[in-house]
Amino acid sequence: MTVAISPTEKKTVAPTARSLGQQLPFFQRRNVRDGIWIGSLTTFVTFGSFLLLFPVYFMIVTSLKTQGASFLLPMKWFPGIQYAPQWENYGEALKFMKWETAYTNTMVVAVLSMAGDVVSAVLVAYGFARFRAPGKNLLFGLVLSTLMVPQIVRLVPEYLGFSRLGMSNTFWPLILPAWFGSAYNIFLLRQFFTTIPIEMDQSAQIDGAGPMRILWDVLLPQIRPALAVVLIGSFTYNWNDFFRPLIYINSPSLRTAALSLSAFQAVYGGTPFHLLMAASLVNIIPLVVLFFTLQRYFIQGIVVTGVKG
Amino acid sequence: MAADAVAGSRQTTAVGALARKEALWFYVLISPWIAGFILFSGGPTIASAYLSLTHNDPVNWPPTWVGLLNYDVMFRDRLFWKSLQVTTYYTVLSVPLSVGFATFLALILNEKLPGMAAWRTIYYLPSIVTGVPVALMWNWIFQPQFGLVNGLLYDLGVPSSMLPKWLSDPQWAVPTFVIMSLWQFGGPMLIYLASIQGVPTQLYESAELDGASKLRQIWHITLPSISPVIFFNGILAIISSFQVFTNAFVITQGGPNYATYFMVFMIYQNAFTYISNMGYADALAWVLFVIMLAFTAMAFRLQRHWVFYEAVVR
Numbered sequence: 001m002t003v004a005i006s007p008t009e010k011k012t013v014a015p016t017a018r019s020l021g022q023q024l025p026f027f028q029r030r031n032v033r034d035g036i037w038i039g040s041l042t043t044f045v046t047f048g049s050f051l052l053l054f055p056v057y058f059m060i061v062t063s064l065k066t067q068g069a070s071f072l073l074p075m076k077w078f079p080g081i082q083y084a085p086q087w088e089n090y091g092e093a094l095k096f097m098k099w100e101t102a103y104t105n106t107m108v109v110a111v112l113s114m115a116g117d118v119v120s121a122v123l124v125a126y127g128f129a130r131f132r133a134p135g136k137n138l139l140f141g142l143v144l145s146t147l148m149v150p151q152i153v154r155l156v157p158e159y160l161g162f163s164r165l166g167m168s169n170t171f172w173p174l175i176l177p178a179w180f181g182s183a184y185n186i187f188l189l190r191q192f193f194t195t196i197p198i199e200m201d202q203s204a205q206i207d208g209a210g211p212m213r214i215l216w217d218v219l220l221p222q223i224r225p226a227l228a229v230v231l232i233g234s235f236t237y238n239w240n241d242f243f244r245p246l247i248y249i250n251s252p253s254l255r256t257a258a259l260s261l262s263a264f265q266a267v268y269g270g271t272p273f274h275l276l277m278a279a280s281l282v283n284i285i286p287l288v289v290l291f292f293t294l295q296r297y298f299i300q301g302i303v304v305t306g307v308k309g
Numbered sequence: 310m311a312a313d314a315v316a317g318s319r320q321t322t323a324v325g326a327l328a329r330k331e332a333l334w335f336y337v338l339i340s341p342w343i344a345g346f347i348l349f350s351g352g353p354t355i356a357s358a359y360l361s362l363t364h365n366d367p368v369n370w371p372p373t374w375v376g377l378l379n380y381d382v383m384f385r386d387r388l389f390w391k392s393l394q395v396t397t398y399y400t401v402l403s404v405p406l407s408v409g410f411a412t413f414l415a416l417i418l419n420e421k422l423p424g425m426a427a428w429r430t431i432y433y434l435p436s437i438v439t440g441v442p443v444a445l446m447w448n449w450i451f452q453p454q455f456g457l458v459n460g461l462l463y464d465l466g467v468p469s470s471m472l473p474k475w476l477s478d479p480q481w482a483v484p485t486f487v488i489m490s491l492w493q494f495g496g497p498m499l500i501y502l503a504s505i506q507g508v509p510t511q512l513y514e515s516a517e518l519d520g521a522s523k524l525r526q527i528w529h530i531t532l533p534s535i536s537p538v539i540f541f542n543g544i545l546a547i548i549s550s551f552q553v554f555t556n557a558f559v560i561t562q563g564g565p566n567y568a569t570y571f572m573v574f575m576i577y578q579n580a581f582t583y584i585s586n587m588g589y590a591d592a593l594a595w596v597l598f599v600i601m602l603a604f605t606a607m608a609f610r611l612q613r614h615w616v617f618y619e620a621v622v623r
Binding site for chain 2: 037038041042044045048049052053055056058059062120123124126127128131132133134136139142143146147148149150151152153154155156157158159160161177179180181183186211232236240241242243246247258259261262264265273276277279280281283284287288291295
């Protein structure tokens with residue numbers, strides 16, 4: 001490619017992968033230096049991913065051992081080759097944690113909270129993004145300021161409120177707050193709404209659409225990446241939430257998965273690690289499935305909004 | 310009121326009957342949040358400020374007024390100071406490390422390599438796995454006698470007297486917590502990735518022409534361009550670092566010897582366990598809140614030295 005060094009001079013420079021940044025397709029690299037760079041990068045990334053996923057692999061390996069064997073050194077890494085995989089650990093673990101109860105409960109809480117999060121955040125963000133009213137900016141500032149207040153400050157009064165209403169030891173405290181708008185989701189969706197030109201709303205309006213119609217048919221379809229983010233974030237948070245169920249739930253029949261998993265820990269040692277690892281891996285599965293299902297919106301969406309100009 | 314500079318938003322005043330209708334729609338749409346604010350955030354925040362001036366335990370209702378007694382007790386409570394030290398030590402260690410780590414990985418994963426999309430997914434996965442199972446897994450990994458890390462170190466030749474006791478050692482406990490938190494870099498990393506992709510390539514081209522090496526390009530172009538995003542994630546990291554609970558509860562229960570006695574754990578103990586004095590817990594929560602605000606304010610103050618905003622005047 002020719003590049004201008006000064007207004008009158010030009011120079012021919014080999015277009016390296018680096019100099020063309022993101023525009024050059026991978027296979028047009030021209031020199032060995034680039035090859036080395038790419039080679040070492042790939043090695044690093046591969047090695048890094050092994051390190052990162054190692055704990056997960058370790059969980060898998062341990063989940064297939066017998067109780068005594070989880071502690072034995074030297075560590076055996078290859079089920080089937082070095083030791084017989086105990087597939088029944090999974091059945092035993094799930095039975096131990098009463099998986100039907102635990103996962104029904106967790107599903108109920110997570111799905112209802114996720115629905116509430118999305119619905120309330122969409123409505124509120126739509127209001128902030130598209131409608132003019134006195135006091136709007138002040139209110140939005142208030143929304144943002146609630147992000148700064150840690151959950152712990154609100155915890156005790158919230159707990160007292162729920163228990164005076166007789167709602168402690170139910171799912172209400174876990175689900176209700178989600179239906180009233182979370183500041184983080186509102187902020188996120190509002191930012192995404194404002195990237196859509198107002199002219200689209202206006203042309204729909206001219207065609208006779210009311211505000212809700214505009215929301216549903218014009219805005220939401222273009223917001224899919226952000227909606228995916230909210231869905232995944234909300235579901236994951238509620239699925240893994242340990243703190244709030246710990247405080248509100250007392251009876252075993254209402255336990256969520258996070259609480260049931262903590263029950264594996266024996267007080268005086270002898271924690272059945274092989275069962276615990278099996279149960280933990282099963283617990284992760286819905287999250288991974290959800291992530292894979294939604295990730296094409298997710299990663300692509302963030303990339304799209306990241307592009308300038 | 311000032312007009313927003315963001316596309317798709319307009320100035321906030323309008324006139325006439327249509328304007329009233331629009332305002333009505335606005336208030337109807339945000340009514341869930343207003344109700345939520347009163348019920349779940351503004352209300353409880355004010356209530357907890359009041360409750361911090363009371364003595365409140367499950368046996369005696371209603372809470373009895375004690376004025377500033379809780380704060381007085383707190384400042385003499387050695388556990389409070391210990392907890393404060395543990396929490397701030399953790400923040401000071403974990404925030405720079407986690408921000409730096411996520412940025413570093415985002416820079417690496419931004420390169421155009423074959424299959425990079427798959428790698429990005431893999432690197433993102435650890436962060437969606439959180440909570441109790443992960444805490445227990447870490448407990449196992451860092452177990453001094455039988456755990457993974459010490460096993461590996463031993464195999465690599467480290468004598469067993471030199472093997473750190475990780476979560477059982479008061480000196481190593483908080484650093485171990487920091488290491489555990491580093492595993493959750495995926496979320497911020499994704500955001501950094503997006504912002505790095507937004508840096509105009511002409512900048513890199515002209516730097517390349519001037520003979521800048523890749524590292525210089527990163528230092529002088531990439532990092533300043535994404536510094537607002539780094540700042541944003543840094544603030545979020547500060548806020549969340551003050552809220553460590555699950556790992557402390559599940560693995561160490563605040564030990565060994567109060568080495569991981571994080572503030573939220575202390576508050577939990579005071580509110581919901583045998584110690585139960587919720588008034589004191591509220592007072593602790595407010596002090597934590599104020600300290601958090603102080604750290605955040607300090608970060609905001611420092612930003613003018615290193616954060617580069619391209620278009621907006623701050």
